Amino acid sequence: MKANFSGVIPAIVSPCDDDDRFLEEVFVEHIRRIYEAGVQGVYACGGTGDSLRMHVDERKRALELAIEASKPYDGVVVAHVGNRSTREAVELAEHAARAGAHAVASMPPFSTTALQVLQFYTSLAKATDLPLLVYHIPQITGIDTSVEEMLDLLDIPNVVGIKCSGNDLMFIKRIAMNRPETVLINGVDEKFVFGLLYGAQGGVGMWYSVFPRLFVEIYEAVTRRDIDHALVLQTLLVDLWQVALVDMRAAFEIVFELKGWKFHAFRRPHAAVNKSTRDILIKELPSRIDAIDRAVEQVGTT
Secondary structure, X not given: OOOOOOEXXXXXXXXXXXXXOEOHHHHHHHHHHHHHOOXXXXXXXXXXXXXXXXXXXXXXXXXXXXXXXXXXXXOEEEEEXXXXXXXXXXXXXXXXXXXXXXXXXXXXXXXXXHHHHHHHHHHHHHHOOOOEEEEEOHHHHOOOOOHHHHXXXXXXXXXXXXXXXXXXXXXXXXXXXXXXXXXXXXXXXXXXXXHHHOOOOEEEEOHHHOOHHHHHHHHHHHHOXXXXXXXXXXXXXXXXXXXXXXXXXXXXXXXXXXXXXXXXXXXXXXXXXXXXXXXXXXXXXXXXXXXXHHHHHHHHHO
């Protein structure tokens, strides 16, 4: 199946237990739940999947499970292969191609120069024939790639697009204007509506895996140009997101917990949360979750 990046592609968690052991059955069940919400595919082993704290063999196994679980839904599977070294990223990309992924994506290694980023993506693109998505996420990588530098990356054979996770919406718009054929993926959950309006064809995000139907409804509302409704739904997420800012990882796990899923999304030491923070989140999150769930249910009955 040719990769289609339009629509909603949740970045899926790689659930683990208290000892950081990957929970395969929970992972597969989680993927099935997401697909039942109407998403177009899954994005495996990214930051939401806590990939940099997983063993390489665990990442390979997670991808294989995601590919198999996606087959009944004809879902697109994008394999994030980013790692601290080019060698391991290439190894993961080669495995993704053998396993049957539809595309690969990667953050560049942190704190590198423009030349080093160019060399990294050139090596990764040569490793397989799969379409490759490069990243723009300066707040995490420390690399604020300019539009001009990004156009150079798009000239690399097999590089088809960008996961745009920076906070500058004009970055998406300028790429769309300069290279209209580029696949543009919105990666900032709380700005999904605006990313789509500025030229993104779809989205990949962390909160999609908790509220997949919300993001499907937002995408469908924008597609039919019902922007007012899309913004109402987006605002519900932003309301929850503001509470989550106290500790985003902790909030993410607690929302899963409140919705009946008992696992860790993040491995130690990031699994730990202090009591005062947890108390705030346990108090403030339920009403926001209920508001989102009610809004989605209401859409389904109209």
